[in-house]
Amino acid sequence: MAEPLWTSAEIAAATGGKLAGQPFEATGVSIDTRSIEPGDLFVALGGVRDGHEFVEQAMVQGAAGALASRTVFGSAVMVGDTLKALEQLGGAARERAPQARRGAITGSVGKTSVTQAVMAGLRLAGRAHSSVKSYNNHIGVPLTLARMPRDTERAVFEIGMNHADEIRPLVRMVRPHAVAVTTVGPVHTENFADGEAGVARAKAEIFAGLEPGGIAVLNADNAWFDLLKAEAEKAGATVRTFGTAEGCDARLIDFQAAAGHAVIQARLHGKAMDFPILQTGVHWGLNSMAVLLMLEALDVDLNDSLAALGSFEPLQGRGAEKQVRLAGGAFTLIDESYNANPISMASAIATLGARASAGRRIVALTDMLELGDRARDFHAALAEPLESAGIDLVFCAGPLMKSLWDALPPTRRGGYAESAAELAPQVVRAAEPGDLVMVKGSNGSKASAVAAALAALDSVGRETG
Template identity: 45%
Template sequence: MTASPLRKDHGAASRHPAIRSWPRTTRDQLPLALWSAAEIAEAVGGTASGEFQCSGVEMDSRDVRPGDLFIALKGEAMDGHKFVEKAFAAGAAAAIVDRPVDGPHVLVGDTTEALHALAHHARDRSSAKRIAVTGSVGKTGVKEAIFSALDRSSRGHAHRSVRSYNNHVGVPLSMARMPARSRFGIFEMGMNNAGEIQGLTANARPHVAVVTTIAPAHIENLGSMEAIADAKGEIFSGLVEGGTAVIPADSEYSARLIGHAEKAGAKVVTFGRSEGATVRILDAIPAANGGSLITAQVGDTRLCYSVAEPGEHWIANSLCVLAAVQAAGGDLGAAGLALAELGGLKGRGARHQLTVPGGKALLVDESYNANPASMRATLRQLGQTPATRRIAVLGSMKELGDFGPAMHAALADPLVDAKIDYAILVGEEMKALGQALSRARAAALSQDMGKPAGEALGNIPAFAHCEGPAEAIAAVEEYGLAAGDAMLVKGSNSVGLGKLVDHWTARRS
């Protein structure tokens, strides 16, 4: 019997020529494991106890996963060496320590210095374009959006700092976690005082440095808005030669930031509504899902895209994202798709549908952070959200110093403008807002004594003041959520309003 022509064998040399001729690049020679014992020892100048490989890096034994490298950092109040055994029990593959331990390890003189050395080695071994993001408002959301855009266009080869790992420990830890094969690395940078970002950006050496906006966060420590702008502008000092500075064109401190960027020799890219902005909004209309449909001019390119996240502030954020993605050599089309799919983060805009009597109520979780600018933006968005009743649970804004009482009291007008039905004010600093609302209600009643109280008060909300989250939970329970309600929960993280969010989302089904 003769063989069928369909089964004819032309020999191994002719099989799958496309696969056999697949182009090889230098990236293909890079290791798949995050770190090997030899690489760690070389990077930190330490001595490895033996051969091992690690798939992650962690400094908190509670977060260790199988395969991680545990770095036993020593702080003022805690010594990570006390938790080495716990880290190994959780599956750590090895540890960086300053004393011999039972288990695979690299022995060094100083574990903090070793963390920084490992971060620098991770930075230098990779050809990834690095993007650094700071700003008084929106830096975590913008960081996540840039990552989503670049991860999509690089097919999974983007890396970023997780959560808010944006300080002198979080940034090097995030860098040490960056795989050698990464094409992009996005790192958030925060500060409480002048000089802090300068140290962070000097370590990261970004190709693109982004400032989202300037607002009175940490003004207690810095003393003025100009000083805040200067502290944020430090991010440009670490740019590589020929790097790009991304700056908000609509900020009144734009020129000040541009001055810092030019001093650093950076190429300047601006974003906003201003006529001369490099990335400029041409049109924006509300979308059916609560977000926005936007047309923007990006250099010589006109781009139409949608943003899933609601609010005017996210329109500005999206322009910032486009500017950063283009500066890093990413794909604008992928950025548009990422913005269309982006969801709110826990504590930073996550939206929950709660099951309540009669149907569903909306809870907007902004419990992680708060300053005057972000408070105004989220209250404005709440006012634009269709709802039967609007409830605002507002926690104290921290680190405002002597400016605090006036800045808290100034939130009375945004509450009125947003047509809030009931406000629950949480924390000592929020007493100033309660006093402002009391004065406004008294003035309204005295001016319209002939009208019913509800009509005389207009949009001035009723309110309750609570000392902490437990009282706030009780206050919401007493008020009673009903179908069609929309509730915003926002405050500085230390107020603890995440407990209120957890209380309600645990019951949402």
């Protein structure tokens, strides 16, 4: 029988808690009854709804026991503060697996995709562990650590932030041997008085938790590279660079996209290599360079790294493609609905423009959020990359995207609505066989509603009349 992830005695020792009820063994850790698995430890966190209200439901669904701060149904380890106890459990998981090489990834764009691509490489190399989804905040990071098996050989963690002083405590929990900053751009700028410079300094907090002699993988093409490099070196890190310029440790030479894949030409420490990937977004050229350097830093063989990149498929809402069948043929739906900011928007638009298409290139865009005072300017400025890419029709939803709509020439205007839900039927009516249709926007502006409406055409067809 497999060794348990945690025994109640280990949980009590790690958290300073006391067992109430029968001893138990847990095979996982959960904070949500909607995704709990039999055998999990259920952590009753506070929040909009107090997790203690769900302990009995968790037990009915097969939880082994709970971590709680007041008397609950079933066996539990009792602590004063369940979030602090989760952090302590994460720290104990790290300490009991000293053999594990740990990596941490942050950045304004691409951190989830890069983290998951790195994980694909770690998995090929041995016993691996990583964040699931975008578990990158003050709950997600300790939860990911607490779930790390004791025999883990390599692990990678995603670390996010909206404000200053959020990354530092999280990376100190992880204590990575290697970190990467994918890029820095105008994301969450409304939370920083000095805008992008503040974002760059907040991202640099990731160097604060590096183990001695750790490696920092940095984007040499980014405007904030010098600041990040200086902060990394101040923290004692060895800097490895990726970019398009000569002298980069991982240098992107060329990126050629086709339907459903691309071929990358690169140099790794001066050695030429060509390799295929299952991504079409131009940003995956540099993403792949970051992945190669992170995997190298975590002691993964280059053959495993290239095999992982060659088989890593786009994540849902981050460039996943679907052929949607209509009566007279199919159109290609490119789902970029998970998130958006000025950097990722420009990259996605350029990618679409570079694709060969038998039909039109159509985009449906919803508001980019958390951009502060310059939000309307950032939206209006998208008119230029749309023109450069030769996009045929642009559909816009949201009060901020109205600025782009007003900046578009009449020939490029597909339709405008106040919300994504109201825009969806307009885009559905417009899509025709042969078209390339991309949907992109911030998660909070519900771009996924447009993508879902388009994807649904495949099964129900379009009403005619």
